[in-house]
Amino acid sequence: MTTPPHEPPPGQGGYGPPRFDEPGRPLGQPQGRPGPSAPGPGYGPPAPGYGPPPPGWAPAGGPPPGWAGPPQTESKAIVVLVLGIASFVVFPVVPAIVALAMAPDARRTIQASGGRLTGEGLVQGGVIASWINLGLALAALLFFAFFVVVLAAAGTS
Numbered sequence: 001m002t003t004p005p006h007e008p009p010p011g012q013g014g015y016g017p018p019r020f021d022e023p024g025r026p027l028g029q030p031q032g033r034p035g036p037s038a039p040g041p042g043y044g045p046p047a048p049g050y051g052p053p054p055p056g057w058a059p060a061g062g063p064p065p066g067w068a069g070p071p072q073t074e075s076k077a078i079v080v081l082v083l084g085i086a087s088f089v090v091f092p093v094v095p096a097i098v099a100l101a102m103a104p105d106a107r108r109t110i111q112a113s114g115g116r117l118t119g120e121g122l123v124q125g126g127v128i129a130s131w132i133n134l135g136l137a138l139a140a141l142l143f144f145a146f147f148v149v150v151l152a153a154a155g156t157s
Contacts (some may be wrong), residue, residue, distance in 0.1 A: 068102030068116055076106035077119025077126075091136045096130035103127050 083099035108124045 015106040028055070070118055071118045074106055074110050074113075074117040074119040076102055076109060077122040080106055080126035081122040081129070082126075084126035084133070087130060087133040092133060096137075099126045103130075122130045 055152055080099045080103050083095040083102070085097035087093070087099065103123050103126060108119050109121065110123070
């Protein structure tokens with residue numbers, strides 16, 4: 001037996017209101033079980049002792065008194081790290097020197113904040129990158145100077 005395509009197969013609900021064999025009980029619902037129109041068991045009154053908070057207590061949802069929020073990253077620490085990395089990419093010496101000049105002020109600001117500001121690791125990373133960059137620039141300069149001296153000595157003989 002085939003069903004027309006516009007009707008659901010027998011025993012399955014389709015679109016539209018459910019069919020009932022008894023008032024309040026959907027078709028196919030076993031007898032004795034409440035149908036969807038029967039109200040479920042209700043909850044009783046709240047247990048005693050759940051009243052408003054005592055006077056002086058902060059309402060729920062707000063931060064506790066004296067809490068300033070999560071620590072924030074010091075912006076100077078980010079700048080030191082960015083300059084230390086940029087000294088490898090943009091221009092070898094100038095950003096590294098600026099990063100080394102800004103690092104002590106960033107460290108002082110972080111230490112004076114009392115834990116409210118973070119970024120000591122960023123400052124340290126920027127300083128290390130800057131010193132590596134300056135060391136490589138100095139090595140390249142010495143190599144270039146040595147190469148010029150060798151070529152000049154070879155050209156005169």
